[in-house]
Amino acid sequence: MTTPSSQTVLITGAGSGVGRAVAIRFAAASWNVVLVGRRAEALQETAELGGGNCVTHVCDIGDEAQVQGLAATFSSVGVDAVVNCAGTNVSPRSWAGVSSEDYHAVLATNLHGPFYLAKVFMPALRASLGTVVNINSDAGIIGSEKAGVPYVTSKFGLRGLTQSINAEERRHGVRAVSISPGDINTPLLDRRPVPPSAEIRAKMLQAEDVAEAVWFAVTLPGRALVEEIVIRPTEATT
Template sequence: MAKTAIITGSGSGVGRAVALRMAAEGWTVALVGRTAKGLEETRQLAGTNASNLHVFSCDIADPVAAEKTVAAAVNKLGGVTALVNCAGTNIPRRSLEVLNAGDYQSVIAANLNGTVYFVLGVLPAMRKAGSGTIVNIVSDAGMFANAKAGAAYVASKFGVSGLTQSINAEERQHGIRACAIYPGDIATPLLDKRPVPPPMEARAKMIQPEDMADCVMLCVNLPDRAVVEQMLVRPR
């Protein structure tokens, strides 16, 4: 049976690492992200497996664009075995003291709304197939609020956590399972949006994107009878 996946945020970081791992393991993958350049770089990094990766540039925060992209990706893949939501953003001015409505809305739109749009987009195909795995890369800030992440990011990630639980509550009857992965600090470009970006020596001690790819593959490769509903992963 063909293994097919849609991965958001696959132009860099965790999304790229997951896409490359899946391609190496024989999956056919739809790469989704804001910029075609980053997605194409991911595809080229797959080397001999590049033909298994297909580029779909999309602003996932745009509901119309998201709906069209999911439909096109499912059609290209001939169905969807897994959706991995890796896309996410944050803002430098993130404390409640300086947070404004526009920045708050931009974080919610990308982190929560975009995830919802892609979940809604794949559910019909998964229901028809009678199976499917949805993996949401959340954050430990979606389990325990912290000032470092900022209120908008925390709110968005708590929302994704609740969404994941709702998928399991409502869709298990259709053979669909969902996993929320709660990582601590990951060495990705998102760190550059912190008010004070951490130095390279600190990033080397953080979780690496390839570590997250290991976690995702555990979730999607488990037999259908099992589901990892929550996974908390932190730097040692």
């Protein structure tokens, strides 16, 4: 029997994909899991899969006021890990096709949201000697035409944000980890101009693979920090 944990993880983008897989992984270990996302129904589905340790909170992390409301609800009860899985992209993503509106929308979720969350939860993370995990992308290491202008920009920025947390907060016991996967079989693939086939998706990383990397990063002894993890499919998918 798994011993109930007093530790709490807050996961954004928990309604599907990597966020859902991370939630299920931590719930299985009896962590208290706060599920954050924009769609109440999707969060409830994740909660039912995760079991009784899950609570839900509807929040658009690209909206700073909503993130402050989230912190007011949960920071007082203690947060041991914040896992930023929320991410988005747009279909017109080339320099010729992307609009300023789409560019700002992608950055709001992929970059500004993790900043807002780190900012408001930092006191709680200092108190718990906690961990921030940012789900990044290998498009944040090498620019990718396939990923597009807004997404690449947001992921390069997220990598820098993660490094900035470590530069300043590691002395206070807070760890930050950037996990940069290659292609993952998640619903975000449907936003590609040409979505990949089922055969190609089967060769990609699965959300559960990335969830295991998150679990590893968070549960390392407090004296240890893995600042970056790059995880790719063993077989080329493009």
